[in-house]
Amino acid sequence: MLHQIIRSDIQEMTAYSVADAPSSCIKLDAMEMPYRYPEELKARLGRLLAEAPENLYPNPAASGLQEALRQAFGISDKADIALGNGSDELIQLLTLLVAKPGAKVLALEPSFVMYRHNAKLFGLEYIGVPLNEDFTMNLPAVLSAIETHQPALVFVAYPNNPTGVCFKREEVQALVDAAPGIIVVDEAYGAFSGDSFLPQAGSRSHLVVMRTLSKIGFAGLRIGYAAGHSLVMRELAKIVPPYNMNQLSLAAAKFALQNRAWIDRHIDILKQERSRLSEAFSDLGMKVFSSEANFITVKVNDAVKVFETLRQNNILIKKLHGTHPLLEQCLRITVGTPEQNDAVLNVLKNITTSILKPN
Numbered sequence: 001m002l003h004q005i006i007r008s009d010i011q012e013m014t015a016y017s018v019a020d021a022p023s024s025c026i027k028l029d030a031m032e033m034p035y036r037y038p039e040e041l042k043a044r045l046g047r048l049l050a051e052a053p054e055n056l057y058p059n060p061a062a063s064g065l066q067e068a069l070r071q072a073f074g075i076s077d078k079a080d081i082a083l084g085n086g087s088d089e090l091i092q093l094l095t096l097l098v099a100k101p102g103a104k105v106l107a108l109e110p111s112f113v114m115y116r117h118n119a120k121l122f123g124l125e126y127i128g129v130p131l132n133e134d135f136t137m138n139l140p141a142v143l144s145a146i147e148t149h150q151p152a153l154v155f156v157a158y159p160n161n162p163t164g165v166c167f168k169r170e171e172v173q174a175l176v177d178a179a180p181g182i183i184v185v186d187e188a189y190g191a192f193s194g195d196s197f198l199p200q201a202g203s204r205s206h207l208v209v210m211r212t213l214s215k216i217g218f219a220g221l222r223i224g225y226a227a228g229h230s231l232v233m234r235e236l237a238k239i240v241p242p243y244n245m246n247q248l249s250l251a252a253a254k255f256a257l258q259n260r261a262w263i264d265r266h267i268d269i270l271k272q273e274r275s276r277l278s279e280a281f282s283d284l285g286m287k288v289f290s291s292e293a294n295f296i297t298v299k300v301n302d303a304v305k306v307f308e309t310l311r312q313n314n315i316l317i318k319k320l321h322g323t324h325p326l327l328e329q330c331l332r333i334t335v336g337t338p339e340q341n342d343a344v345l346n347v348l349k350n351i352t353t354s355i356l357k358p359n
């Protein structure tokens with residue numbers, strides 16, 4: 001009975017699986033920031049949250065968080081800002097915005113899985129353009145696919161997940177220039193890279209720049225934001241659920257932005273650790289893809305073996321192997337604290353080179 005009522009394409013989907021890791025585990029699978037607030041900041045945040053009006057519906061538009069984001073990240077007055085319950089929600093709403101029969105969504109492959117997922121969910125055709133083998137962009141192929149398919153929506157992750165590679169700015173600019181519909185530059189890892197399209201937000205009517213607080217310390221708050229021209233953002237605002245953000249997250253996010261120095265200090269540490277880990281991985285024989293994110297993607301000879309060995313040593317990373325042909329024998333490791341990274345290196349040092357070094 002129910003299986004006749006519920007959409008068969010949804011019945012065929014598998015749920016996004018969140019690894020349930022024991023709390024003792026070194027969790028390097030989901031690009032979470034490994035640092036927590038020190039006691040003093042925790043105490044101040046605690047007092048602030050106690051004052052947040054949990055009895056009242058939130059008013060995200062009047063919360064002041066948009067203004068705080070504008071100040072903190074230099075978003076132009078020309079851009080409107082939308083808040084999402086994680087940027088995942090904004091990906092969903094941006095897709096819904098263009099979900100007309102026959103409309104297409106285009107993204108690069110492999111990239112963030114939610115682009116395809118949401119396209120399918122809203123009945124849109126999904127065009128995935130493969131990256132080059134080194135995870136750089138095949139610009140002529142993307143431009144030609146845009147020309148052929150005239151996608152209503154293009155997603156580019158800049159830097160890309162799950163590869164960590166940042167495309168060239170000129171390439172992304174070329175996609176912005178060529179896109180006939182909305183183009184979303186997803187900068188979930190923007191804080192860890194040297195470049196951003198955020199200053200351009202608001203200057204082109206079809207450009208939306210999306211960011212999140214998740215990768216810079218606050219994945220638990222679920223705060224994503226998108227900045228773009230009012231022509232798009234005004235329409236988006238109509239379909240954002242009125243109470244999509246909650247009082248506690250709004251208050252905690254504003255507090256986080258008032259304490260920017262804490263965030264920046266830890267981003268710096270993680271960037272240094274990214275260099276150190278990349279070099280060490282290379283020295284161990286693994287192929288390292290140059291990352292501008294807070295994770296490192298590597299290719300080894302036996303990804304399953306490396307993944308399992310780390311797992312046995314209480315370290316959880318992401319096994320990319322098996323998720324896309326270009327990701328054969330690939331693993332993704334979130335950059336952790338120096339101690340966590342040392343633990344990873346200690347395990348890897350005891351794995352023979354023939355398993356680590358790709359053919």
Ligand SMILES: *Cc1c(COP(=O)(O)O)cnc(C)c1O
Binds near residue numbers: 085
């Ligand atoms: C993590 C990630 C997101 C989702 O971030 P949330 O704000 O936590 O929903 C969006 N895009 C990319 C490319 C990501 O890797």
